[in-house]
Structure formats: C-alpha cells, structure tokens
Amino acid sequence: MKQWFISQSVDHPKRSIIITILLTLMMASGLRHFVIEDDFMKMLPQDIPTMVTLNELKDEFGSSDLMFLGFGKRGEDVLNAKSLATLWDVAYSLEQIEYVDEIMCISTTDKMESIDGFLEVSSLQEYRDLDAQEIANLREYLDSNSKIKTRNVGSKGDYFNVIIRPVIGAGNDVLVTEMQEVADKYLADYDVHWGGQAYLTGALPSIIRDDVMGLMRVGLMGMLLILLFSFRNVPSVLSVLATIVLSLVFMLGFNGWMIHFTGSDKFMFGVLNTTMPIILLTIANSYGVHVVTKFFRKMRINKDSREAVGASINSLLLPIFLTALTTVAAFLCLVFAPLEPLFGYGVSISMGILWAWILSTIFLPSILVLKKWNPDSAAVSHPSHFERFVIAFGEQVIRRPKAVLVGGAVVIVIGILGFFKLNIEVNMTDMFKHDNPIRQSLEFMDSEMTGTMDLQLLINADLKDPEILNKMESIQEFMEEYESVTLSISIADVIKQMHRMVNDDDPAFETIPDTRAKVNNLFTLYSMSGDPDDFSSLVDYDYEKGLATSMMRSISTAEIVVLVKEIEEFLQQDEYKDLNITVSGLLIVFRDLVALIVQSSFISILASIIIIALIVGYFFKHWLWGLLAVVPLSSAVILNFGLMGIFGVDLNHVTALLSAIIIGVGVDFAVHYISQFRNHLHTHGLDGKLSRETMRDVGFPVILDAASNMAFGALLFSMFIPMIHMGGLMVFAMVSTSTATLTLLAILLEMNKKRLARIEGIAVPE
Numbered sequence: 001m002k003q004w005f006i007s008q009s010v011d012h013p014k015r016s017i018i019i020t021i022l023l024t025l026m027m028a029s030g031l032r033h034f035v036i037e038d039d040f041m042k043m044l045p046q047d048i049p050t051m052v053t054l055n056e057l058k059d060e061f062g063s064s065d066l067m068f069l070g071f072g073k074r075g076e077d078v079l080n081a082k083s084l085a086t087l088w089d090v091a092y093s094l095e096q097i098e099y100v101d102e103i104m105c106i107s108t109t110d111k112m113e114s115i116d117g118f119l120e121v122s123s124l125q126e127y128r129d130l131d132a133q134e135i136a137n138l139r140e141y142l143d144s145n146s147k148i149k150t151r152n153v154g155s156k157g158d159y160f161n162v163i164i165r166p167v168i169g170a171g172n173d174v175l176v177t178e179m180q181e182v183a184d185k186y187l188a189d190y191d192v193h194w195g196g197q198a199y200l201t202g203a204l205p206s207i208i209r210d211d212v213m214g215l216m217r218v219g220l221m222g223m224l225l226i227l228l229f230s231f232r233n234v235p236s237v238l239s240v241l242a243t244i245v246l247s248l249v250f251m252l253g254f255n256g257w258m259i260h261f262t263g264s265d266k267f268m269f270g271v272l273n274t275t276m277p278i279i280l281l282t283i284a285n286s287y288g289v290h291v292v293t294k295f296f297r298k299m300r301i302n303k304d305s306r307e308a309v310g311a312s313i314n315s316l317l318l319p320i321f322l323t324a325l326t327t328v329a330a331f332l333c334l335v336f337a338p339l340e341p342l343f344g345y346g347v348s349i350s351m352g353i354l355w356a357w358i359l360s361t362i363f364l365p366s367i368l369v370l371k372k373w374n375p376d377s378a379a380v381s382h383p384s385h386f387e388r389f390v391i392a393f394g395e396q397v398i399r400r401p402k403a404v405l406v407g408g409a410v411v412i413v414i415g416i417l418g419f420f421k422l423n424i425e426v427n428m429t430d431m432f433k434h435d436n437p438i439r440q441s442l443e444f445m446d447s448e449m450t451g452t453m454d455l456q457l458l459i460n461a462d463l464k465d466p467e468i469l470n471k472m473e474s475i476q477e478f479m480e481e482y483e484s485v486t487l488s489i490s491i492a493d494v495i496k497q498m499h500r501m502v503n504d505d506d507p508a509f510e511t512i513p514d515t516r517a518k519v520n521n522l523f524t525l526y527s528m529s530g531d532p533d534d535f536s537s538l539v540d541y542d543y544e545k546g547l548a549t550s551m552m553r554s555i556s557t558a559e560i561v562v563l564v565k566e567i568e569e570f571l572q573q574d575e576y577k578d579l580n581i582t583v584s585g586l587l588i589v590f591r592d593l594v595a596l597i598v599q600s601s602f603i604s605i606l607a608s609i610i611i612i613a614l615i616v617g618y619f620f621k622h623w624l625w626g627l628l629a630v631v632p633l634s635s636a637v638i639l640n641f642g643l644m645g646i647f648g649v650d651l652n653h654v655t656a657l658l659s660a661i662i663i664g665v666g667v668d669f670a671v672h673y674i675s676q677f678r679n680h681l682h683t684h685g686l687d688g689k690l691s692r693e694t695m696r697d698v699g700f701p702v703i704l705d706a707a708s709n710m711a712f713g714a715l716l717f718s719m720f721i722p723m724i725h726m727g728g729l730m731v732f733a734m735v736s737t738s739t740a741t742l743t744l745l746a747i748l749l750e751m752n753k754k755r756l757a758r759i760e761g762i763a764v765p766e
Contacts, residue, residue: 002317006310009365017370020363021246024355028249030256035268036209048596050588057458057584061537061547062101063168064585065198067175068445068452069183071190072159079139079157081130086186087160088128093182094162099170102537104163106152110530111141114501119522121530124148144505145497150487151551154448159191161449164198165537172202194438195445195452197586203438204431205270208720212274215714215723219278220244222711223285230704231292233377239367240288243359247284248277251352258344267344275726276345280352282709282730283327286668287320287360289708293701295368303375309365317361318619319675323668324357326615326629330608330667390703394695394742401747408744412635415642422641425650429554431720446553450486453555455479455567455587457548460580463491464519464543469512471576472548478570479550482563490548491538498522552587560587601651605637612667620678622759628748629670632740639736640729649725669702669741677749678760686757686764691750699742706738 008016057064069090072078084106091107094100102108111124125138142149152161166175176199183192194203227237258267294316298308331353334346397404432439445452457475461468469492476488496510499522503509513519523532539546555563564583571581609630617626644651677694684690715727749756757764 002314005317005361006313008362009313009369010306010310013366013369016362016366020359024246024250024253027257027355028253030253030258030260031249032256033260034252034256035259036205036270048589048592050584050592053458053582053584054586054589057456057547058168060540060545063166063170063198064454064456064549065166065172065201066196066452066454067164067166067179067199067202068193068195068449069162069164069179070154070159070193070195070441070445070449071162071183071187072154073189073191074158076158078153078160079135079142081132081135083160083190084125084130084135084138085128086190087162088125090162090182090186093186094164094179097175097178097182099166099175099178100164101167101170102165104151104165105160106138109148109152110534111145111148112497112501112526112530114503114505119498119502119525119529121526144507147487147489147493151450151489156448159193159448164196166198172198173206174202176202193441193444195442195449197452199452200438208723209274211718211720212278212715212723215718215727216278216281218717219711219714220281222714223281223708226708226711227285227289227704230707231296235371236292236296236368239364239371240285240292242367243288243356243364244281244284246359246363247280247352247356250355251276251280251348254351255344255348258348264344266341267348268341270341273341273345276349276352278715278730280349280356283353283668284356284360285708286705287323287356288364289705290316290320290672290701291360291364292368293704295365297697299373299375305371305373306369309369313361313365315676315679316672319672320357320360322616322619322675323671324353326612326667326671327353329611329615330604333604333607333611390699394699394746395692397743397746398691398695398750401750404743404747408635408740412638414646415635415639418642418645419638421645423558423645423648423650425557425652430556430650431722433719433721436719442554450551451484451553453552453587454585455485455550455552455563455583456585457550457571458582458584459546459548460544460582461546461578462516462544463539463546464516464523466512466514466516466519468579469495469519471579472546473512475571475576475581476548476550479548479567484553484555484559484563485550486553487551488548489538489551491535491543491546492548494535494538495519495522498526557590560590564588609634609637616671616674620674624752624756624759625674625678628745628752629667629674631748632670632737632745633667635740635744636733636736640733643732644725644729649729650722652722669705669738670745672702673698673741673745674749681753681757681760681762685762686753690753691746694749695742695746702738702741706734710734 054064071086071090072083087105088107091103091105094103095108107125109124110121113120113122124141127134130138142153151163153159154161164179166172224237224241227240228234231237252269255267255269258264291312294312295305295308298311299305302308302311328350331346331350334342429439429442432442434440442452459468459472463469463472472490472492473496476490476492479485479488492512495512499513499518500506500510502522502525513522526532537547564587567583570576571579571583612633613623613626613630615626616629617623620626641651643649673694676698677690680690680693680697684693710731713727713731715723715730718724718727754764
C-alpha cells in the first residue's frame with residue numbers, strides 16, 4: 001500500500017494532481033444543493049417528551065414561540081395620539097406578513113364593558129386617530145385592568161409592547177427580516193427593542209455565521225503567516241493552503257449531496273455547523289505541516305525531491321492514516337448527540353477529514369515533486385530558529401522526567417477540581433456581551449416589559465367548573481410569587497373580567513362565579529358581541545383543555561431547573577392532581593436539553609477515547625500503544641473542562657463541541673509521536689538517542705501545527721460569548737495537547753522503552 005501511494009506522487013505527479021482536483025470538483029458540484037438552515041428550533045431534538053408535548057400544544061393552541069417588539073421614547077408618555085397612530089400602522093403592517101398568525105397589542109386588543117346590564121365587546125383602540133377624550137378613556141380602562149396594561153404597556157408607561165405570534169412552521173429568519181422592514185418604515189423616530197426566543201432563532205444564525213466566517217478569514221491569514229515564518233518558503237505554504245481549500249470544498253459539496261439524496265434536515269448547515277470549516281482547517285493544516293516538515297528534513301539528507309518525497313510518505317503514511325481514522329472515529333461519535341444537526345456535522349466533517357488525508361498523501365506530495373527545490377536554500381538546508389527552540393525544549397524534557405511527570409500530575413489534579421465548578425448554561429441572552437445591542441434589548445424587555453420567555457401549564461379538566469377555575473387561579477397566584485414571573489394569563493382571568501363587567505364594572509365581582517351555569521352564561525353573553533374564537537389560544541373548543549401561560553424574564557439554566565422542580569412539586573399536592581396538569585414551554589425543553597448535552601458530551605468523549613485506543617492498539621499490534629496514545633488527549637480534555645469550571649466558561653451546545661476538537665486534534669500529535677518512536681526503536685534499538693531523535697523528528701511539526709492552528713484564537717474577538725470561549729479554549733487545546741504529547745507521552749515512552757521493545761520483538765539487554 002505504501003508503495004502505491006509513493007508511486008502516485010513520485011512517478012505520476014501530474015496525473016495525481018489532475019485526478020484529485022477533478023474528484024474534488026465533482027463532489028463540489030453538490031454545493032448547488034447546499035442548504036443553510038437558520039431556524040434554531042429545528043436543531044432541538046424533536047423526539048424528547050417535552051418537545052413532543054410542546055409541538056402538540058402548538059397544534060392545539062397555536063405557536064407559543066412568540067416575538068416581542070417594544071418601541072417608544074424614554075420618559076415620554078406613550079399614550080398620545082401620534083404614538084397610538086404609529087402603533088395602529090405597525091400592527092396593521094405586521095398582520096399583512098404571511099408568517100404572522102396574530103398580533104397582540106393595544107390596537108388589536110378587545111375591551112369588555114357593561115352597557116345597560118349587557119356585556120359589550122369592542123376594540124380597545126377603535127380608530128387610528130384618537131382625540132384627547134378617547135385617549136383618556138383608553139387610559140382609564142388600562143388603569144382599571146392591570147393585566148391588560150402590563151401586557152401592552154411598559155412598566156414606566158413610555159413604551160408599547162407588541163407581541164407577534166408566528167404561524168406554525170414559519171421561517172423565523174424570513175419573518176424577522178420582514179418585521180424589521182416594517183420597523184424601519186414606521187419607527188425611525190422611536191427607540192426600538194426586539195425580543196423572544198423566536199426572534200433570536202430568526203435573527204442570530206446569519207449574524208453568527210457572518211461573524212465567525214469573517215474571523216475565520218483572519219485566523220486563516222494568521223495561520224499562513226505563522227507557516228511562512230516557520231517554512232521560510234512561499235510555495236510550501238501555498239501547497240498546504242491548496243490542500244486545505246480543496247478539503248473544505250469537498251466537505252461542503254458532500255454536505256449538499258447528502259441533503260439532495262437523503263432529504264434530511266440533519267445535513268442542513270445551521271449555527272452549530274459554523275465551526276466545521278474551522279475544525280477541518282486545523283486538521284488539514286496538521287496533515288500538511290507534517291508532510292512539508294518531514295520533506296524538508298529528508299531534503300537535507302537526500303538533496304533530491306523525489307527521494308525526499310518517497311521517504312516522507314514511507315514514514316508518514318501510516319501515522320497520517322491512523323490520525324485520520326481516529327479523528328473520524330471521534331467525530332462520528334457525534335451521531336449519538338441529542339442535537340440532530342450534530343449527526344450531519346459528524347458525518348460531513350468525517351468525509352472532509354478523509355479527503356484531507358488523501359490530498360495530504362497524494363496531492364501535496366505530487367506538488368512537492370513537481371516543484372524545483374534548491375537544496376542549498378535556507379528553508380531546506382538549515383533548521384529555523386523555531387525548530388532549534390523546539391529541539392532545545394525536547395532536550396530539557398528528556399533530562400528532567402520526574403519533574404515533568406510531577407508537574408503534569410499537578411496540572412491534571414487542578415483540572416479535576418475544576419470539573420466540580422463546571423456550569424451548564426443554554427440561556428441565549430448570555431450568548432452576547434453586555435454592550436451588545438441585542439443583549440441590551442433583551443435586558444430592556446426583561447426589566448420594563450413582560451419578559452421574553454414563557455412557561456405553560458396544560459390543564460385537562462372541565463374549564464367551566466368553578467372549582468376547577470379557582471384551582472387554576474391559585475396555581476397562577478403561586479406562579480406570580482416568583483420574581484422572574486411578570487404576568488400569568490388563562491381563561492380564568494377572562495371569566496373574572498367578564499363577571500366584573502356584567503356586574504356594572506364592580507371590582508368586588510372580579511371573581512370566579514359560584515356555579516357552572518353562571519360561567520356558561522358569561523360565555524353566552526360574550527358571544528353576542530364578541531367572537532368565541534378570541535379564546536382559542538387559551539382553551540379548546542369543548543373547554544376541556546386549557547393553557548395557563550406565565551410570561552417571564554430571562555433566567556439562568558440552573559434557575560430554570562429549580563423553578564420547574566418547585567412547580568412540579570407544588571402541582572403534586574392532592575388538591576391539584578385531578579387537573580391532570582402538564583408543564584411545558586421552551587423553559588422545560590431547555591431544562592431537558594441541559595441534561596442531554598452533559599450526558600452526550602461525556603458519552604462521546606468516553607466512546608471516542610476507547611475507540612481511539614482500540615484502533616491504535618490494533619494497528620500497532622499491542623494494547624499498550626493504544627493506551628499511551630490517549631494519554632495526551634485525556635489529560636487535555638480533563639484540563640480544558642476543568643479550566644472551564646475554574647474560569648467560569650459555560651458548557652453549552654457550542655462549547656460542548658470542544659471535546660470533539662480536542663480529541664480530533666490531540667490524537668494527531670500522539671499518533672505521530674508514537675509512530676516515529678516505533679520507527680526509531682526498530683532502526684536504532686535502545687540506544688540513548690531514541691527519545692532525542694524522536695523529539696527532533698516530531699517535536700517541531702507538532703509545535704508548528706499547534707502554533708499555526710492557534711491563529712484561530714481570532715474567535716476571541718467575536719461578538720458572541722460562546723465563540724469567544726471557543727476561540728480561547730481552542731488555543732488552549734492546541735497548547736495542552738501538544739505539550740502533553742511532548743512531555744507526558746515522551747516521558748512515559750522513555751520510561752517504558754524496554755517493555756515496548758520486547759513488545760516489538762527487539763532484543764533487550766539484561
């Protein structure tokens with residue numbers, strides 16, 4: 001097999017380059033089927049019980065994924081003729097959008113009044129242009145109906161609150177764009193704030209993708225500059241760049257073809273997939289760096305490019321194949337992740353990695369063969385200052401094995417202690433810096449409006465029974481005791497308001513009537529001037545199912561877990577068991593998602609490490625090699641997650657991918673080091689230069705690989721906190737995995753070299 005690969009590059013370089021480029025272009029044709037999916041809700045696992053319940057509620061009562069628009073002028077009473085006319089225009093324009101199911105604001109809200117003993121239902125804002133008396137009447141009605149006022153006007157009276165209910169299955173990204181066009185048209189003179197999970201899922205993905213792609217370009221430039229500084233040769237850097245670009249194109253084309261042939265949403269390119277190009281860049285760069293540095297070392301000896309390429313491929317084919325295979329195994333473990341897009345993520349990036357392996361062992365060597373190299377040039381004939389530094393570092397490691405092991409053990413213990421401080425957070429508000437306009441809008445909606453989150457209680461009972469309705473009211477009162485709950489709405493509130501109105505608007509009658517007949521009579525009176533469908537989002541047609549919805553400010557994931565637990569314990573009391581209540585809403589989905597993220601992260605880490613150990617052990621023909629191969633990445637995983645706990649970096653759906661990055665890159669370093677150690681063991685035996693020669697051969701490409709990939713620390717300048725954390729942790733992952741390879745692994749191999757020699761069938765002197 002080695003000779004075949006060597007022959008393709010050395011004997012048929014032009015043919016090899018043409019064929020690999022053509023195959024890449026054929027796969028790249030799948031880009032025409034490439035789909036970008038901006039709806040975050042489609043990324044959530046649809047089969048978990050809480051998500052199933054949420055979808056059933058949507059089918060019954062309409063979408064609960066609301067969007068919020070707040071507008072006004074700070075310190076100016078919003079109930080004035082101009083602002084109310086603007087609200088009327090905004091509400092009408094929003095209602096014309098295809099993806100909008102309902103607009104809830106003062107301009108679309110009904111009011112109930114008692115006229116001559118009858119219940120009269122009419123519009124709260126009857127006309128676009130109101131006179132002073134009509135505005136005064138509107139203000140009086142709001143002041144006497146606190147829940148209606150809280151839902152429609154900010155706490156300081158200077159902002160309107162507009163609630164947008166999208167149709168089920170709406171494209172949130174398209175809806176957000178069209179809503180912003182309406183705001184641009186009518187609200188140029190107002191302070192505007194947006195909020196709601198549905199709004200975030202529509203607005204964020206494209207912003208995140210643009211942000212990450214822009215920073216990735218900066219990172220790529222940084223990578224190329226580091227390679228240029230180290231190689232001191234432009235053609236070699238461009239050769240590595242060509243390998244990277246072809247790998248990326250191949251991966252994205254494959255992703256498009258998978259969408260075309262499977263029709264599965266799992267392969268759509270969403271917000272989580274924005275890290276795929278960065279990760280493949282690091283891996284393809286790693287393969288290219290090892291090939292080029294090995295080629296230069298061989299050129300110093302052979303002075304002939306064909307012989308140098310042949311010797312390089314002969315030495316690197318197995319380790320690069322093993323690193324590709326083990327990295328693919330690590331990423332394929334993502335197919336078990338709870339978030340559906342991670343299935344497509346794992347499969348697509350695995351294909352990109354395999355193609356990067358092919359390009360690095362056929363395409364790149366072919367370019368090196370065709371290029372006319374000057375054996376006396378500085379890049380070929382002399383090691384760089386960077387390379388000499390790495391060699392000196394390796395010497396110090398070999399001389400101080402005990403100090404290295406003790407230091408490594410201390411660092412790992414610190415990482416283990418940090419594990420216990422690790423915080424899990426999926427609150428989307430915390431994705432932004434405090435000075436970010438989106439976060440400021442969300443915080444405004446929380447502090448002065450009703451908040452942008454909700455919790456829903458589905459009640460299965462006779463919702464015209466006064467006893468049931470009074471229990472529903474007591475549950476709402478319990479909910480409203482929480483500081484994070486701003487408002488609770490149910491059919492019980494409507495019945496209480498109707499009861500008050502038919503009794504001459506006497507506040508003393510804002511109660512649940514004492515008989516079912518009186519409750520039924522209220523609905524009959526309402527139907528005479530109002531539309532019974534007005535209650536469709538609160539109760540079903542037969543009044544046997546109802547929703548109690550609590551509007552909430554944003555809270556942390558830990559607070560969500562505590563809140564839901566306390567609510568469920570409250571509902572377990574005997575007096576509420578006959579209501580058959582189900583707690584639902586995005587808060588519940590996020591609570592369950594937390595557990596799934598933690599579980600899947602650690603399962604994928606454990607599975608990846610075991611699979612990698614088995615693969616390396618199989619190809620190197622002994623389990624001890626496999627065990628040694630996972631030492632650097634295991635220590636790096638422990639240290640990285642530990643430092644996340646120590647420095648307060650949250651574990652979420654973005655940073656959870658860090659485990660795959662660490663394992664995917666970390667195993668590369670270890671496999672290359674072990675492979676060269678085995679080669680030198682067979683070549684030189686147990687002489688005193690074994691570890692030194694291995695360090696000289698592998699140390700520089702490992703450090704160069706890590707250093708060039710650290711250029712993606714450009715993510716530290718992202719506007720999104722998870723991406724900032726991703727950038728910082730990626731930099732540290734490069735440092736920890738490369739350092740662990742050149743310290744812990746190097747020392748363990750040196751200490752066990754006699755045993756390893758016996759395993760390899762090499763005679764060991766007694």
